Amino acid sequence: MSSEPPPSAFDKLLSGARASKKKLPPPSSSKKRKAPTPPPSSSPHKTLETVINPNNNLKTVQNPEETVHEDPSSKIRNTSSSSNGIVAELKEKVPELKKKPENFDPSSVVCWEKNKPVPFLFLSLAFDLISKERGRIVITEIVCNLLRTVIHATPDDLVPVVYLSANKIAPAYKGLELGIGDASIIRALADACGRTEKHIKSQYKKKGDLGLVAQASRSSQTTMRKHDALTIRKVFDTFHLIAKESGKDSQEKKKNHIKSLLFAATDCEPLYIIRLLQTKLRIGYAEQTLLAALGQAAVHTEEHSNPPPGIKSPLEEAAKIVKKVYSVLPDYDKIVSALLKDGVWELPKKCDFTPGVPVGPMLSKATKSVSEILNKFQGVEFTCEYKYDGERAQIHFLENGSVEIYSRNAERNTGKYPDVIAAVSRLKKTTVSSFILDCELVAYDHGKQTILPFQVLSTRSRKNVAKSDIKVAVCVFAFDLLHLNGHKLFQENLKIRREHLYTSFEEESGFLQFATSTTSNDVEEIQEFFDKAIEASCEGLIVKTLHEDATYEPSKRSNNWLKLKKDYTDNLGDSLDLVPIGAFHGRGKRTGVYGAFLVACYDNERNEFQSIVRLATGFKEQELKERSTILRSKVIPKPKAYYSCGESINPDVWLEASEVWEVKAADLTISPVYRAAEGKVDSVKGISLRFPRFIRVRPDKTPEQSSSSEQIAEMYNAQKLNHTGQQDDDEDD
Numbered sequence: 001m002s003s004e005p006p007p008s009a010f011d012k013l014l015s016g017a018r019a020s021k022k023k024l025p026p027p028s029s030s031k032k033r034k035a036p037t038p039p040p041s042s043s044p045h046k047t048l049e050t051v052i053n054p055n056n057n058l059k060t061v062q063n064p065e066e067t068v069h070e071d072p073s074s075k076i077r078n079t080s081s082s083s084n085g086i087v088a089e090l091k092e093k094v095p096e097l098k099k100k101p102e103n104f105d106p107s108s109v110v111c112w113e114k115n116k117p118v119p120f121l122f123l124s125l126a127f128d129l130i131s132k133e134r135g136r137i138v139i140t141e142i143v144c145n146l147l148r149t150v151i152h153a154t155p156d157d158l159v160p161v162v163y164l165s166a167n168k169i170a171p172a173y174k175g176l177e178l179g180i181g182d183a184s185i186i187r188a189l190a191d192a193c194g195r196t197e198k199h200i201k202s203q204y205k206k207k208g209d210l211g212l213v214a215q216a217s218r219s220s221q222t223t224m225r226k227h228d229a230l231t232i233r234k235v236f237d238t239f240h241l242i243a244k245e246s247g248k249d250s251q252e253k254k255k256n257h258i259k260s261l262l263f264a265a266t267d268c269e270p271l272y273i274i275r276l277l278q279t280k281l282r283i284g285y286a287e288q289t290l291l292a293a294l295g296q297a298a299v300h301t302e303e304h305s306n307p308p309p310g311i312k313s314p315l316e317e318a319a320k321i322v323k324k325v326y327s328v329l330p331d332y333d334k335i336v337s338a339l340l341k342d343g344v345w346e347l348p349k350k351c352d353f354t355p356g357v358p359v360g361p362m363l364s365k366a367t368k369s370v371s372e373i374l375n376k377f378q379g380v381e382f383t384c385e386y387k388y389d390g391e392r393a394q395i396h397f398l399e400n401g402s403v404e405i406y407s408r409n410a411e412r413n414t415g416k417y418p419d420v421i422a423a424v425s426r427l428k429k430t431t432v433s434s435f436i437l438d439c440e441l442v443a444y445d446h447g448k449q450t451i452l453p454f455q456v457l458s459t460r461s462r463k464n465v466a467k468s469d470i471k472v473a474v475c476v477f478a479f480d481l482l483h484l485n486g487h488k489l490f491q492e493n494l495k496i497r498r499e500h501l502y503t504s505f506e507e508e509s510g511f512l513q514f515a516t517s518t519t520s521n522d523v524e525e526i527q528e529f530f531d532k533a534i535e536a537s538c539e540g541l542i543v544k545t546l547h548e549d550a551t552y553e554p555s556k557r558s559n560n561w562l563k564l565k566k567d568y569t570d571n572l573g574d575s576l577d578l579v580p581i582g583a584f585h586g587r588g589k590r591t592g593v594y595g596a597f598l599v600a601c602y603d604n605e606r607n608e609f610q611s612i613v614r615l616a617t618g619f620k621e622q623e624l625k626e627r628s629t630i631l632r633s634k635v636i637p638k639p640k641a642y643y644s645c646g647e648s649i650n651p652d653v654w655l656e657a658s659e660v661w662e663v664k665a666a667d668l669t670i671s672p673v674y675r676a677a678e679g680k681v682d683s684v685k686g687i688s689l690r691f692p693r694f695i696r697v698r699p700d701k702t703p704e705q706s707s708s709s710e711q712i713a714e715m716y717n718a719q720k721l722n723h724t725g726q727q728d729d730d731e732d733d
């Protein structure tokens with residue numbers, strides 16, 4: 001060791017690994033190392049496989065090339081029978097991941113050669129283990145141990161492990177998508193299992209999960225692996241190939257890639273391959289859990305690098321660091337390699353925000369009156385801005401002249417807004433070489449010089465829009481500047497950021513305008529300004545601290561930004577974003593469409609959708625038809641394990657959580673029936689809504705981004721009139 005160069009943090013990580021390696025049992029101990037006996041040539045499995053799939057190059061154990069090479073250091077061997085060995089070994093060892101991290105030894109679960117690709121089955125079995133747990137702490141620990149094992153044995157595989165665990169193939173901003181629908185998966189499954197599409201479809205209907213269909217079909221087909229064991233890297237690389245196929249025949253090619261994975265899959269692998277492909281992993285944890293686990297895994301592995309002085313709880317601190325870093329640089333390639341190279345304590349220095357990579361947008365909290373705002377911002381300087389009703393956009397203009405537009409979700413929206421690119425390029429001042437602009441894109445009528453409602457904007461096409469085809473014009477309403485000429489601005493207070501904003505762009509009516517604002521401490525003046533905002537077709541105001549506590553807080557729902565909306569006179573103050581998870585058949589005028597829906601919020605701690613109300617009003621006839629048609633394809637035979645609904649609620653059909661609806665209501669009420677925010681304001685009862693009405697679909701939010709149960713509990717507590725003790729009255733449609 002002494003002849004080695006001074007250890008880097010990576011070395012430290014590995015030396016942690018080395019240290020635990022010492023605890024390794026002798027490499028070829030006992031029964032598990034035995035060369036497995038080949039099955040007899042009359043193996044029924046082989047016959048089955050041959051019959052079902054005559055063209056598939058079968059690897060039989062009779063082939064001398066396939067026999068086991070007695071390399072004692074080799075733990076994964078590429079023969080069918082040894083794969084079966086490793087299946088058994090993994091199945092025996094993976095449950096160890098449930099140990100408390102302080103008692104867990106990563107080497108105890110490794111059954112592949114050091115630095116060799118991690119078997120995909122290792123990850124699949126870990127997913128299985130996680131899916132059986134409910135508690136966030138236990139799940140975090142399992143994920144932490146899983147990641148530690150990979151860092152210990154094959155650190156090169158940490159990036160794909162993290163991506164697959166997040167059910168992603170690349171950062172959202174890169175716009176790389178698998179681009180496969182259920183239809184392609186069904187075709188691949190039918191081919192791979194020697195079944196008809198019809199059969200697969202009917203199984204799908206019965207089981208409600210294509211992953212389960214895949215698992216059942218594959219396991220009934222063969223109990224023995226005929227292919228090389230799947231590795232995590234192989235799966236990840238194949239997903240990339242699938243995403244990159246384009247043009248003619250691309251669906252066919254994608255299908256073949258899927259088929260090749262399915263052929264090689266064993267045990268519970270088909271289940272997770274399919275779910276990952278559908279981006280429906282949903283095993284009960286959110287990305288925040290993965291980030292926390294990544295931070296904790298680094299602390300456990302860095303046995304020899306002490307946390308900086310003054311840190312009382314290194315595990316918590318490390319989790320916080322990784323989450324924060326991810327909010328400014330949502331890119332696992334960069335974060336994981338920095339983590340491995342320099343360790344978690346250096347991470348904020350190594351992984352700073354980078355122009356071109358979107359940061360999570362700062363979010364606001366709802367308030368219910370001007371006086372509430374004045375109360376909250378007592379003694380601090382603040383500004384009121386119009387709250388425009390369009391689509392949030394973060395525009396990155398780089399030194400090299402390239403421009404990208406990102407959505408609220410960090411997705412690439414560049415192709416949707418060529419007109420915006422033209423406007424910002426034209427209206428930036430000559431002194432500006434690069435910037436990141438935070439703004440709202442709002443539909444605009446140039447003839448009448450007025451703002452148009454959100455509904456108009458939502459008719460704009462999403463992809464590859466040509467400037468000449470644009471029917472709905474938009475105006476950029478700029479409210480923040482995060483980066484300017486190579487300098488980061490978000491540590492600056494809003495006063496300074498706004499000065500930079502105002503001096504960096506030329507305003508042009510209807511193309512680029514600064515958000516209308518006023519600075520006042522007077523209730524009446526603010527009320528007047530609010531009325532003007534409504535007159536100007538805005539939703540209300542966003543009130544922001546200017547000087548103290550006024551930095552830009554990426555991804556955060558901050559107390560320093562307060563929104564005040566038109567219907568603040570309602571007890572609620574803000575609308576909710578909810579997910580339909582069930583539906584009731586319509587009667588009378590609504591025969592043939594759904595007449596009502598069971599909608600839910602999302603609980604980030606329990607990772608479940610919680611029923612909140614039965615929603616039946618607010619839909620225009622056409623809207624109801626459209627929603628019914630779309631949701632009919634999302635019907636599932638029974639509620640998902642991650643739905644918490646209450647026993648007395650029995651919708652006619654259950655729905656896959658697939659879209660988000662904005663819903664307004666009169667107020668919130670404690671309910672013995674619905675489960676929203678259960679345990680947060682009442683130990684056994686949930687929260688429900690009174691007089692809920694549908695407002696619109698929110699295509700910019702994913703189901704997991706719907707209103708959280710924390711938010712709902714907060715709103716309930718903020719509600720002046722407390723309904724505790726009042727009986728639920730949900731049948732208000």
Ligand SMILES: Nc1ncnc2c1ncn2[C@@H]1O[C@H](COP(=O)(O)OP(=O)(O)OP(=O)(O)O)[C@@H](O)[C@H]1O
Binds near residue numbers: 361364408
């Ligand atoms: N002047 C402004 N400053 C900041 N945000 C603004 C402004 N004008 C309009 N907005 C928009 O208002 C949004 C915040 O309020 P809104 O109630 O629409 O939130 P949302 O999209 O429903 O998300 P959430 O409810 O999760 O905050 C911002 O994300 C942004 O798109």
Ligand SMILES: [Mg+2]
Binds near residue numbers: 390
């Ligand atoms: Mg909005």
Ligand SMILES: [Mg+2]
Binds near residue numbers: 574575576577
């Ligand atoms: Mg909202």
